[in-house]
Amino acid sequence: MVRLYSFFRSSAAYRVRIALNLKGVAFETVAIHLTKDGGRQHAAEFRAVNPQQRVPALALDSGEVLLQSLAIIEYLDEVHPDPPLLPKDPIERARVRAVAQIIACDIHPLNNVGPLSYLRNAVKADQGAVQEWYRHWITLGFAAVEDLIRPGPYAFGKHVTLADICLVPQVANARRFKVPLERFRNIVAADAAATRHSAFDAARPELQPDAE
Numbered sequence: 001m002v003r004l005y006s007f008f009r010s011s012a013a014y015r016v017r018i019a020l021n022l023k024g025v026a027f028e029t030v031a032i033h034l035t036k037d038g039g040r041q042h043a044a045e046f047r048a049v050n051p052q053q054r055v056p057a058l059a060l061d062s063g064e065v066l067l068q069s070l071a072i073i074e075y076l077d078e079v080h081p082d083p084p085l086l087p088k089d090p091i092e093r094a095r096v097r098a099v100a101q102i103i104a105c106d107i108h109p110l111n112n113v114g115p116l117s118y119l120r121n122a123v124k125a126d127q128g129a130v131q132e133w134y135r136h137w138i139t140l141g142f143a144a145v146e147d148l149i150r151p152g153p154y155a156f157g158k159h160v161t162l163a164d165i166c167l168v169p170q171v172a173n174a175r176r177f178k179v180p181l182e183r184f185r186n187i188v189a190a191d192a193a194a195t196r197h198s199a200f201d202a203a204r205p206e207l208q209p210d211a212e
């Protein structure tokens with residue numbers, strides 16, 4: 001069985017949990033708490049797994065360890081092609097990847113544990129300012145995603161894609177930080193459809209073995 005180094009609230013790990021469930025790949029969770037003891041991702045034991053000191057990491061039966069959620073998900077899609085997570089048409093594939101990357105590369109890194117701690121500790125921003133920062137980058141990114149997706153019912157039609165896998169965890173973060181979502185009708189609709197899917201449901205943070 002593969003081992004997923006994960007933290008229940010990590011949206012990058014959440015993406016991989018969804019993909020594993022969609023592919024029917026059973027996995028064991030190795031919980032890495034991102035804040036206890038100064039962040040257990042920095043412990044030597046985990047640094048040996050992932051020198052970048054972040055989750056997720058996926059340890060395969062062969063002993064190989066894969067890093068970076070999008071790389072892990074594309075690996076899973078290549079090794080377990082059914083159901084496909086990208087459309088066949090190259091233009092559609094590029095569109096799906098664009099939405100996934102807006103979320104994973106442009107929104108998420110700005111709201112990660114590291115930048116938020118830096119804002120608090122080095123910049124001395126108060127909690128209100130940190131929350132405002134968090135909401136700002138989600139709102140800006142979602143404004144683009146809203147115009148790019150076409151729920152029917154999933155972000156790009158009747159099949160779940162990589163775009164939904166990235167969108168659902170980001171919407172969960174947005175809700176946790178009380179980002180107003182009323183103006184993002186496409187996003188809310190695509191999220192509602194995906195969260196009804198059993199693979200997405202089982203990946204929810206609150207259902208994970210390390211949930212608090």
Ligand SMILES: N[C@@H](CCC(=O)N[C@@H](CS)C(=O)NCC(=O)O)C(=O)O
Pocket residue numbers: 009010011012013034039041053054055056067068069070104112113114115
């Ligand atoms: N681009 C990476 C992001 C991984 C990442 O930043 N994970 C966060 C949790 S969502 C983390 O481990 N943060 C720990 C830290 O910043 O110290 C991916 O998609 O896997």
